[in-house]
Amino acid sequence: MFAGATLILAFVLVLLALAFRPRSVPPDERGQTRFWIIGLGLGFSMTILAALLAYGLTVGERLLPRDSAETVAVRAVAERWSWSFGYEELPGHVTENVLHIPAGRPVDVAITSVDVVHSFWVPRLAGKLDAIPGHVNVLRIEADAPGTYDGLTAEFNGEGYEEHEFLVIAHDEADWQAFLRGEAP
């Protein structure tokens, strides 16, 4: 996408520069309209955009959560300025500012808020999704390897915004089972 954008920019700049070269122009207004407006304005723009859109939609489709027996369901509740996480497989257990997930399995995070609008974002695992009071949004995340991943709130929410962070810990299978038994991993 970046290379494509650079190419288009270079193309436009070359066209601009060439306009300044000394020359005699034949006054063929209709031909010029056809070339510049229909050819470049409509044809060129539409081709590029159609290709880009097709790409975006296919990638988006692949990112869509698919149902799978392996899926783990967790719940993320935002408030100013902390996150609390609950686990379907461990009812009643709540962790503050740390989300535990199994590595290598898809995780559905049900996101909501108890006060203002926040946004759940773990840059290395997925894009962001907003936490909106009265609504529950589900985000699919998946960590390929065990480890810790930084999470952020990405919607301005007042004075504590900068420090409003959390951690995601992805466990291997053994640690995850230990976590589900209620043992501190």
Next chain:
Amino acid sequence: MSALRRHRRLTAIWASEPGWKGWFSTVNHTDVGRMFLATSFFFFLVGGILAMLIRAQLATPHSAFAGPEVYNQLFTMHGTIMMFLFAIPTFEGLAIYLLPKMLGTRDLAYPRLTAYGYWCYFFGGGMLLFSLLAGIAPDGGWFMYPPLTGPIYSPGINTDFWLIGITFVEISAICAAVEFCVSILRYRAPGMSLDKMPIFAWYALVTSLMILTGFPPLILGSVLLEVERAFGLPFFQAELGGDSLLWQHLFWLFGHPEVYIIFLPAAGVISTVIPVMCRTTLLGYGWVVAAAVALAFLSFGLWVHHMFTTGIPHMGLAFFSAASTLVAVPTGVQVFAWIGTMWKGRPELHLPMLHILGFFVTFVMGGLTGVMVAIVPFDWQAHDTAFVTAHLHYVLFGGFVFPILAAIYYWLPLFTGRTRFFKLGELAFGLIFVGFHGTFLAMHWVGLLGQRRRIETYDAEAGWTTINLVSSVSSFVLAIGLAMVLLDVLLHFVVAVRGRRNPWHAGSLEWAMPAPPPAYNFASLPVVETRDPVSSDPHLAVRLARGEGWLADPALDRRETLTVEPSSGTPEYMVIYPGNTRLPIVFAAITGLFFLSLLIKVYWLTPIALAGIATVGWRWVWSLAQPVDLGPQEAGRGERLPVSGETDRAPGWWGSAFLLAADATFFGSLLFGYAFLWTVAPGWPPPELLEPSLLELGVGLAGALVASIGMRIAIRGNRSRGTGVAGLAVALTGTAAAALAVASLMIRVPAPAGHAYDATLFVLGGYALFHAALAGLMQTFLIVRVRRGFTSPARRAEFPIVCLWADYLALVTILVLVVAHLPGWLA
């Protein structure tokens, strides 16, 4: 009559009062345009200083320069000032100043309204400036998402300053937009058909129509949020059936068109300046107009792309993603039309052209990053990071500030009649260009590294320190460049030498007058036969000064101009303008008193201010009284034209029609909100529905129809017998019945503060009641007019205007009563 004597006579008629006192009573578009531009650039300076403070804070990690409570005010006010107090007013000022000159007429459609709009902007902007200086400025981010900005999480007065101040300022945008629509469609030189209109006028027309449909959703959102904050009617609180997403929809329904409202006037400048700088004409005039119109339509279909991360269903995302990329097509058509124009002609690198090149580079880059964030998976990562901040600055600085700088240097010779002496401008351009790209290229990068927007500081370990420092240093280079432009313009007024008329050899009509322009613009109005009248007739200015055009005879000491049939440009009727008056500033001050009473919660003052508004409004209209029939008037070139008061479609009718279009958008947004809450918000259906009442519904519907029919009887009665009192009395009775029905609805709403359903019904009823009061006031006014002998079968223009408002009232009353009663019946 010699050219000089005509000039003196016309100047005596059109000039504003001498000295600084003239500022308060002037209604002349040249004066008001200048005042608008001076004020908007003052706010550009303020917004720029805020930007410097933000960059100073972010230059180093853990900066102790400003804490979050100050920093949050800084970025909120930077965005708010640049959008609402700089960009939009700059368009208004430029168009107010230029449009009548380009269209070959003497003033805009409603000179007093021009001045009223300015004073609303001045007072509203003053409110926001005061909050900034007092340290109680809005601090919720410039798009003000509730519940953060709601009564619970922002109890202070800060948010109220935003909601009330911005709504006050938006009155000026709505006034200007109505005025531009009517002026562009009707106030043109004879012979200037739509296809001969200067391209800038087309862009201004499209922009104005967008303001009329884009601003009402935001005004509605602000009203609802302020009502929630002040009186506890819940619209955005999930616990009480409200939904904060409603604000996001209303805000971006405005917010995305807003981007094009800012870009299109700049595109108009580019389309005007490039052909002149290249000694040719615009390539594909019709295509460019079509592209502007297409852009306007598409821009209303993609507000959701600001909400990609709010959990919109996937199909919805795909649709809005497609729409967001599609909008790049008409932009592409315009960009290539401009480059094609350059290829067609011989470009010369004057200073305005340098800024146009700056525009091309910057805007194309901004457009390309825009296409990137239109792709949903990319946006999920980039959203709310510095990448988006960088993108929007590329679009707005590239798409607005560079073209406006080009405009300044292009029209400065007309503005002052002088030529630049020092070559500061070229150096300034270099600094601005380098400084801008240094600042915001770096910001793209740090955004991709994960720096969120609106954070007040960051850790050194994040590795963003160098990039931020580069960005901050560059931003100061940019600021120095802009300061040099300011200095250049000021020096221009002080030391520059007199220049010759039309230094760029441009073809449009604003150059067919002395520079600086006289108060009356044209000593006689031109007859337009081509798209570039000055190119096809280089001596046009002299011939007009000699009085060879329309309305050359100032014998009657009136401010006269004429209107044309919208598409063909055939002269239709003559308009006699009101003269200098302090009514606009007084009216704006009383409007301000109304807003102030709400802001500081001194509610006993509110009805007094409303009564004041009604009184001054009454006087405003009354002063246009025409005591006798004038008949067709001498219009020059051997033609006679009727005056506007003796026609069926006077300027007031056209203005009302466009204002009602904005009003209907407001009402439509309210109905959308009602439907949205009903279907999407949690906590619906409400615990208790309104008890349907056949009596209330019957009285309301009958009243609405009677009000509408009564006005038609009045029009007929006036036409045949010269009196419409009987019909007006019928209409007034109908209006009263409609008012009674909607007032009863408001009283019967179970618990306005208990659930969003009740709150919405209450506001719907209030909306209808307000329009009933307005229509009733107009009908009463007209009855007094008839009784005092100010109407006749010829002087009939006011009847159709009141009829229009009565019809709108009927529509509103019927819709409000039906949507309020229907759920109760269905249940």
